[in-house]
Amino acid sequence: MKYVFGIDVGGTSVKIGFLNEQGELLDRFSVLTDTSNHGDNILFDIANAIKAFIKEKNINETDILGFGFGLPGPVHNDFVVRCPNLGWDSVFMPEAFSAAYGKSVHVKATNDATAAAVGEYWQQEMNDDMVFFTLGTGVGGGIVINHKGVDGVHGAGAELGHIRVEHKHPIACTCGLDGCLETVASIRGVVGITRRLIKENKLETTLYDSDKLNPKVIFDAAKNNDPLALEVVEEVADYMGLACATIAVTVDPKIFLIGGGISNAGSILTTAIQKHYLKYAHFGVKDARFELAKLGNDAGMYGAAYLIISDNQ
Amino acid sequence: MKYVFGIDVGGTSVKIGFLNEQGELLDRFSVLTDTSNHGDNILFDIANAIKAFIKEKNINETDILGFGFGLPGPVHNDFVVRCPNLGWDSVFMPEAFSAAYGKSVHVKATNDATAAAVGEYWQQEMNDDMVFFTLGTGVGGGIVINHKGVDGVHGAGAELGHIRVEHKHPIACTCGLDGCLETVASIRGVVGITRRLIKENKLETTLYDSDKLNPKVIFDAAKNNDPLALEVVEEVADYMGLACATIAVTVDPKIFLIGGGISNAGSILTTAIQKHYLKYAHFGVKDARFELAKLGNDAGMYGAAYLIISDNQ
Incomplete structure (x- = not known):
């Protein structure tokens, strides 16, 4: 052995x-x-x-x-x-x-x-090209093509958190750019969207702004049909769907795998991402699958x- | 042999x-x-x-x-x-x-x-990952990673013409979506931008709207410092720069190679694309190179x- x-x-x-x-x-x-x-x-x-x-x-x-x-x-x-x-x-x-x-x-x-x-690719016995997101403190990613991870020539392959997804009201990113996926789909991003919606005060909600506001609280509220929390899920999923549609006409994977702390939201998130993905995706790639990572x-x-x-x- | x-x-x-x-x-x-x-x-x-x-x-x-x-x-x-x-x-x-x-x-x-x-990769004896654009009637692409072309699981790998780059005033694309790179960087796209600028009538130009308006005429005018034609180059290059910045944090190539009929514009185009790319590119990938395809x-x-x-x- x-x-x-x-x-x-x-x-x-x-x-x-x-x-x-x-x-x-x-x-x-x-x-x-x-x-x-x-x-x-x-x-x-x-x-x-x-x-x-x-x-x-x-x-x-x-x-x-x-x-x-x-x-x-x-x-x-x-x-x-x-x-x-x-x-x-x-x-x-x-x-x-x-x-x-x-x-x-x-x-x-x-x-x-x-x-x-x-x-994840190995342990889930996948055989087809796959793109992985880790949504946590930051937004990272990994791309597996022909059974190998894509490093990129500067080691910046799959720095998916820095795909620009917000062009109208971009938020500054820690990388020095603005409008990056990380500004809206990281822990800080999800909490930020929630705070903005609470401040706008247009949707009913059990959520209120405090230091304890975090993705778990927000996604739990969404699962309980909290209107504002559901809107947070929609907004995050819209950005993710747009990013995935762009990635799909670049490397065209079979599966988008969602991991990281925010993926604890579960299928409410992957279902919403897929819905928005279908809005943005090229006709040739619409059957890409959205799944949750398993290995934590x-x-x-x-x-x-x-x-x-x-x-x- | x-x-x-x-x-x-x-x-x-x-x-x-x-x-x-x-x-x-x-x-x-x-x-x-x-x-x-x-x-x-x-x-x-x-x-x-x-x-x-x-x-x-x-x-x-x-x-x-x-x-x-x-x-x-x-x-x-x-x-x-x-x-x-x-x-x-x-x-x-x-x-x-x-x-x-x-x-x-x-x-x-x-x-x-x-x-x-x-x-191009083979004949130019490249050894590092490369992304190729063909800007012509449509906008197509090819990605070479680890010396192999990326087909994608649906064969839609490097369908780069359908990366969404225009979010504010998107034009309908033949694919059914809108705002695709193809709507602004194909022959039709370049001519369309030129017609819009002629109509807006804010910039001096020797160009006028006719059936004969084509990328060669437009880029030739740009090389002669025609202000409107130069603005066309900037706009096309801005969209290309944004698309390349997105691709760079996905597969992180060493070279972006520009081919197809529009690439006859020459270095005026690649220089402008690189300028706009640097605006949008993550700090880790700024030294990517922009070159012209050679094999036609x-x-x-x-x-x-x-x-x-x-x-x-």
Whole structure:
């Protein structure tokens, strides 16, 4: 039996999965992310944790196929352009992790949202091209074409949060542009739309503006037929539908998979996105499917592992 | 020496190229496209012309690697969804062309704009992901990722003419939607913008509205610093820049290649597109390059041949 490690590096902690070739998660552990000193310790901490695990479990090093990484920044051909959350700049992962591990090992890396896309694709046994959204603090994405994640030449492949969807009253985005999908479909975006509608005071609602206003509260109200909350769902879904219609005439996937915290809204969201998508979609792509992601926060760890497994197939 | 045939099927004629493995075009010929009887004769006419050529040139059949096709409609995995210009519906090319040829032969097929993209990519010896636009009667496109054209699951990959770029005053598109890139960046689109500006009568110009108004006249005027014609270039380039910025955060290519009749405008157009692109582009993708296609109407024939050559590598 051969094994892989799938490593999802976040700004707070690193999730490490130990999987067999068939994709079964056999064990898991995590280390805290030490962002001191430009994040120089992170790979050493990961290597040490893995070496301790291997020793404890008495695993034969020759049975390890390699180490896949999902990283919070743009990655292209295993080269990390930058990871502001980690303090990293220009890191070639095969070299850097081999140095931390103390010997030359097989390493693959991709962006964390792309890793999540690949993880869902693999674990849900999809065979057709797929586009994944993660709607959370930000809006990220991953695109899988011909069974591979699309990194893009600058590692900016599937930076879907920065598709421009609002042209009439664009809101400034953290990226420096305005009108980006992230400004309306992230947690901040959903709450922002809700606050605007509460202020406009045209729709009945049980919601009121407070620090506690969050997507869960809003989508729960929508499920209870709160008119204002239902309008929030429609607005978010309209922007998502427009973005998906644009993506559909670009890469033409079979499935749009919706993940991230906001996807906890469930089918009320995917159903609404599909409705608005059909308004904007080219006749040739109208039967694209909209589904919910299933792996939650583990998707990136699975996808990171799959980078190694698919590389060995 | 091994050979391939690259076959670009258009609504009026079929261009057939005879190439060696190195991509050199050794000979070429064409047949008229017989669209009678739902286009049932087309593949037989092509097969007969090729068989006559092979006989005449005394080519050994075993030296032929295969037959690549570029077709005017959506194609996925060598399956033609439909080609309205040919009268075709649901044709599996390997089977259909083998039947016409009289024996089982190696056949690959893709959409004609995707074939053109692949042809430019191959002949210009590109190595990085690339997005190609053909701006002509319509607006088509092709995307090359990891050295392969992106068909999309419905064969609608890179239907870039139907990215929505005009939200304020959208014009109806032939596809049934409105605001599509094709409504403003095709021949009809460029002439339409010019007519609108002439009617508005705010800018000096040597242009006047007539049946002879066409992109060449307009872009020639722009090169002579005609204020209205320069504004046409800016408007078209603004829409193109927005579309490219969206594509850049989706597949993140190194090069945007501009082809089709309108690209005869030359660098005045690519320079303007890049200027507007920089306005809309995410910070991570600003150094994408904008270049002119080089193969003109032969791109599809080359790309069709490359489908076979890349399949044999």
